[in-house]
Amino acid sequence: MDDTAGVRSHGGTTPRGGRRRPAPGLEPAHSPRKVLAHGALLRRFVEGREIRPVHVRLDIMGPSAFSRQESRGGTDAAGRADGNSPAESALPTADAAALLRGFAASGGRAVTFRGARETTRHPGYPAVCDAGHEAGLRLGLVTDGTRLGRPDTAECVASTHTWVRVALPAGTEAGFQAGGSGSGRTTLASLLDDVGNLRQSAIDPDFRIGFHYVVTERNSGEILAAAHAARESGAHYIRFDTDPYSVPHGDPYAAPADVAPALRQAALLADDAFEVRLPRPADGAPNGDGPNADTTDGGPREARFGRCHYSRFAAAVDSRGHLHPCPQVSPDPRYDLGDVAADGWPDVLDGAARAAWQATDPRTTALCGSCYYRPQNELLELLFSGRVALEDALGAYAAEVPSTLHADFL
DSSP, X not given: OOTTOOOOOOOOOOOTTSOOOOOOOSHHHHOGGGGGGOHHHHHHHHTTOOOOOSEEEEOSSOOXXXXXXXXXXOOOTTOTTTSOSOGGGSOOHHHHHHHHHHHHHTTOOEEEEOOSSOGGGSTTHHHHHHHHHHTTOEEEEEEOOTTTTSHHHHHHHHHHEEEEEEEOOOSSHHHHHHTOOOTTOOOHHHHHHHHHHHHHHOOOTTOEEEEEEEEOTTTGXXXXXXXXXXXXXXXXXXXXXXXXXXXXXXXXXXXXXXXXXHHHHHHTTOBTTBEEEOOOOSTTOXXXXXXXXXXXXXXXOOOSOSSOOGGGTEXXXXXXXXXXXXXXXXXXXXXXXXXXXXXXXXXXHTSHHHHHHHTSOGGGSSSOTTOTTHHHHHHHHHHHHTSSOHHHHHHHHHHHOSSOTTTTOO
């Protein structure tokens, strides 16, 4: 599907076994061009006026010192169960709630909860979400799904969230168990039930829930089964991606011979109520090896932008409450722009560290050589420089995408 495909009207859902009414296609919601849904913000941007991020990726749990195997032992966010996880790795509930209220007061509109550890294991997750929702923020969650069936988490998500993306490690029960499905999850069936129940009970009319399936050598034989399972669960979509360490150059069609046919078969399950997103080669190239790779030998080409414009629209905050330009460089201390939990959003956004970052050419920095947000930055550079007229771009986008789903999640 094209990134500018129109959005279909949203309807409700029916129990498993019945057909759901149409749901909007998600391609525009995931498109780098989605920033064009923000005309007023872009006008301020091209005029050189101050703008503040509308979307933040927030990690309230922090990095884990223990292994994946150890993480199945039941340690909570404060490390009380077995001591493997230090209490200081989680952002305190009161601080997280205050941070979100401050973000909303500073022009914030949306927050995505995601991190190296499972976010919903934070003991204050419902309270944090309530605070953000009451402040007017829209909430998204990237999760392993292990706690979506817990009453407190399910009620929280249904009443406050706009979207949820659930990691799906396998397409069959046997594969699910063999792959180590994550702490607290016993069966694939229970995960599918939890997703279907949330689609039924969610309050936000724009609520979307779906699965993210990363194709690896271990689970490549269960692609079609995963698509069937996702569809029957009541999910809005399944998104397939490839593991760059197991698939040459990140190209799904360079994977073992059985992968491409299975992906094509999975795509046939799509209908007006269920979307299948197939993996794509690296941006701009059929044989790339990362976000900046689009030369014929798979190497990176020079990005066509000289400033990190994207960090003016979206940012990341780590589990200490420190601001970073984007998730790609968070929580690396070299990209620490200040403590928004302690000092507040206005002081940090207007501070010297962020000003210095805005003046930096990111192509010269350690972690930005393969910018995951290159398409956004290149579009913003074209608009800022005047090489593309803003009003022309806004008009063309509005004609192609009359209504952008989840527009604030830039």
